[in-house]
Amino acid sequence: MAEVRIPIGPQHPALKEPERFMITVEGETVVDADIKIGHIHRGIEKLAETKTYVQNQYLTERICGICSFTHTTNFCQVTEYVLGTDPPPRGLYLRTLVNELERIHSHLLWLGVAGHEMGFDTLFMYSWDDREIVQDILEHLTGNRVNYAYNCVGGVRRDITDAQKQMIIRGMDALLERMDYYVKVALNEKTILKRTQGVGILTTEDAKRLCAVGPRLRASNVKVDVRKDDPYAAYGELPFEVITSDTLDVHAQVVVRALETVESIKMCKYMMQNLPAGEIRVKVPKKVGPGEATSHTEAPRGEDIHHLRANGTDKPERLKVRAPTLANILNVQHTLKGANIADIPLVVAGIDPCMGCMDRVLIIDKDRETSKVWEKEELRKYSIEWYEGEPHR
Amino acid sequence: MTTQEMVQKLTGSLGAMVDSVESPKERRVYINTKRENLLGVVKHLKEQYGAYHISTITSFDNGDELELLYHVFIDTTFMSIRVKLPKSDPTVNTITPILPGAVLYEREISELMGVKVKGHPDMRLLLLPENWGNKGFPLRKDWVDPRRPEPPATEGGDA
Amino acid sequence: MKTTGVMIPTLLGRISKKPVTVLYPFEKLEVPPGFRGKIKFHLDKCIGCGMCAKDCVSAACIMIEKDDKKRPIFDMDKCTFCGQCEESCPKDAIEMTEEYELAHLNRGEVIVE
Numbered sequence: 001m002a003e004v005r006i007p008i009g010p011q012h013p014a015l016k017e018p019e020r021f022m023i024t025v026e027g028e029t030v031v032d033a034d035i036k037i038g039h040i041h042r043g044i045e046k047l048a049e050t051k052t053y054v055q056n057q058y059l060t061e062r063i064c065g066i067c068s069f070t071h072t073t074n075f076c077q078v079t080e081y082v083l084g085t086d087p088p089p090r091g092l093y094l095r096t097l098v099n100e101l102e103r104i105h106s107h108l109l110w111l112g113v114a115g116h117e118m119g120f121d122t123l124f125m126y127s128w129d130d131r132e133i134v135q136d137i138l139e140h141l142t143g144n145r146v147n148y149a150y151n152c153v154g155g156v157r158r159d160i161t162d163a164q165k166q167m168i169i170r171g172m173d174a175l176l177e178r179m180d181y182y183v184k185v186a187l188n189e190k191t192i193l194k195r196t197q198g199v200g201i202l203t204t205e206d207a208k209r210l211c212a213v214g215p216r217l218r219a220s221n222v223k224v225d226v227r228k229d230d231p232y233a234a235y236g237e238l239p240f241e242v243i244t245s246d247t248l249d250v251h252a253q254v255v256v257r258a259l260e261t262v263e264s265i266k267m268c269k270y271m272m273q274n275l276p277a278g279e280i281r282v283k284v285p286k287k288v289g290p291g292e293a294t295s296h297t298e299a300p301r302g303e304d305i306h307h308l309r310a311n312g313t314d315k316p317e318r319l320k321v322r323a324p325t326l327a328n329i330l331n332v333q334h335t336l337k338g339a340n341i342a343d344i345p346l347v348v349a350g351i352d353p354c355m356g357c358m359d360r361v362l363i364i365d366k367d368r369e370t371s372k373v374w375e376k377e378e379l380r381k382y383s384i385e386w387y388e389g390e391p392h393r
Numbered sequence: 394m395t396t397q398e399m400v401q402k403l404t405g406s407l408g409a410m411v412d413s414v415e416s417p418k419e420r421r422v423y424i425n426t427k428r429e430n431l432l433g434v435v436k437h438l439k440e441q442y443g444a445y446h447i448s449t450i451t452s453f454d455n456g457d458e459l460e461l462l463y464h465v466f467i468d469t470t471f472m473s474i475r476v477k478l479p480k481s482d483p484t485v486n487t488i489t490p491i492l493p494g495a496v497l498y499e500r501e502i503s504e505l506m507g508v509k510v511k512g513h514p515d516m517r518l519l520l521l522p523e524n525w526g527n528k529g530f531p532l533r534k535d536w537v538d539p540r541r542p543e544p545p546a547t548e549g550g551d552a
Numbered sequence: 553m554k555t556t557g558v559m560i561p562t563l564l565g566r567i568s569k570k571p572v573t574v575l576y577p578f579e580k581l582e583v584p585p586g587f588r589g590k591i592k593f594h595l596d597k598c599i600g601c602g603m604c605a606k607d608c609v610s611a612a613c614i615m616i617e618k619d620d621k622k623r624p625i626f627d628m629d630k631c632t633f634c635g636q637c638e639e640s641c642p643k644d645a646i647e648m649t650e651e652y653e654l655a656h657l658n659r660g661e662v663i664v665e
Binding site for chain 1: 417418420421445446447448449451452453454462464466468469471473492493494495496497498518519520521522531532
């Protein structure tokens with residue numbers, strides 16, 4: 001049978017964010033997949049070099065809309081490493097608390113999206129309803145639902161009141177009950193099992209070889225979690241399990257994420273019962289360095305890295321950001337091969353892709369010169385030039 | 394194994410391939426090497442220490458030289474292999490055959506920082522638009538946005 | 553037991569409950585205390601030091617000179633509502649209110665002076 005190439009994206013009903021897949025199919029089976037990213041570059045790395053450290057706290061928050069707090073944690077940590085500052089324990093606990101609340105809301109969001117991709121919208125509706133519990137807590141605690149502006153170099157910006165503590169404990173109890181139910185649904189509901197079992201299998205060897213991160217790696221039965229391996233903030237003092245699964249498919253990812261949410265809920269309760277007293281932040285100088293440091297954290301989607309080089313002024317010399325989705329793109333490309341066309345959205349959704357997070361480096365969205373309306377002759381000329389010249393350098 | 398023991402072990406086993414191994418902080422190790430030894434170091438880390446995960450490659454523009462940091466995460470230690478390249482000849486060998494996960498990061502540094510990666514299997518543009526042409530390498534310090542004739546005014550700090 | 557309809561009891565249990573969403577312009581959700589909304593500026597407290605404008609990430613807050621006095625103005629359509637200016641102000645002249653409805657027909661109406 002002849003091979004057919006299908007372009008999917010950059011704008012496509014099956015995708016939530018712009019990226020382009022070039023899928024080669026034979027009948028219903030995908031034989032090759034090619035991914036082009038970079039449609040939503042915003043130039044944050046370059047921009048960070050022109051902003052002060054105070055401003056960068058809020059700029060790094062805008063790298064991602066869902067896992068914004070993990071990026072600010074990373075940025076604040078990396079600056080603290082260069083400065084040699086240790087935030088007070090209460091500040092670290094509160095930072096960890098928001099990190100875990102963010103993981104709960106991100107995983108519930110993913111559960112809904114995955115449900116939606118497999119045509120199980122009931123799950124989507126209910127998991128997003130339960131997500132509102134976390135969102136309300138975050139709004140009360142930080143003052144906003146998504147971009148919390150809660151972190152700062154040297155600690156966190158707001159203290160927690162007793163009423164908020166009680167609200168978190170009550171909310172976590174309610175969520176724990178709901179999560180037990182979702183775990184039951186994930187393990188027993190036929191709609192989920194039929195769409196996810198045996199789909200998007202990534203073996204342990206391939207996951208390691210292609211440097212997968214986060215829940216995708218743990219669903220391939222590799223016990224790696226930055227929170228455990230390289231503890232940051234208050235994670236060294238918290239009891240929690242690293243969840244893995246040995247079924248390697250999309251269903252393994254559903255289970256890993258559901259059980260991870262349960263662990264996070266327990267951690268939040270533990271932190272509320274064992275919150276140390278004292279200050280929440282220390283004052284830090286505005287000028288940083290010279291020096292360099294690397295910080296990595298476990299974002300809801302996997303390992304997230306910031307590397308900072310400071311030159312002694314109030315602006316960074318270079319800030320490098322690697323968001324987890326870029327690391328997971330390779331294994332999507334690999335697992336798509338051999339999948340059915342109908343499974344593409346689910347395999348892609350499986351890694352919980354966050355294109356906005358990944359595409360952060362450049363300024364370009366469209367070249368001004370090429371955005372004007374072209375006459376037919378100009379277009380022909382352009383196409384000849386494009387093929388004759390060396391556009392790919 | 395503590396980080397200091399790790400540093401000693403690495404210094405011993407890598408021998409003449411590296412200039413120095415240092416650890417500024419617990420669980421962070423910097424390996425300074427030359428570009429002709431890069432492949433040897435990466436191969437050694439893979440075979441002797443079981444390194445399989447490359448986290449990313451950070452690139453710097455230091456004026457007349459480019460600097461690369463290959464971040465490799467082994468068990469609990471975060472290692473960074475430092476390589477310096479002259480700007481007149483920014484060529485480096487690909488490490489993709491040893492650590493296949495590096496393929497996207499090498500494409501990234503090649504188009505944004507202008508590092509020439511020798512022997513890379515796939516050098517199409519990853520992040521930049523296809524009609525980017527010769528508009529330069531955006532992460533270099535002297536890069537000016539072609540759509541803007543003058544660079545934006547900056548106050549104080551970075552020159 | 554592997555079966556369909558694990559969610560049916562929850563589905564039926566929902567019938568007697570009220571909807572999760574509210575009809576927005578007619579019904580409004582309560583804003584929690586500490587919410588970061590539209591900025592309120594107290595000119596009498598301002599000493600014109602410019603700390604707010606220096607720390608603003610999105611250039612929503614800029615310093616102008618009016619009646620021989622340096623003072624900031626706040627462009628709410630650029631504001632990211634991070635609250636850094638409120639924190640930077642040494643005289644508490646900036647306050648984040650709980651007002652969140654900022655849609656206007658005229659761009660000038662979203663500038664806080």
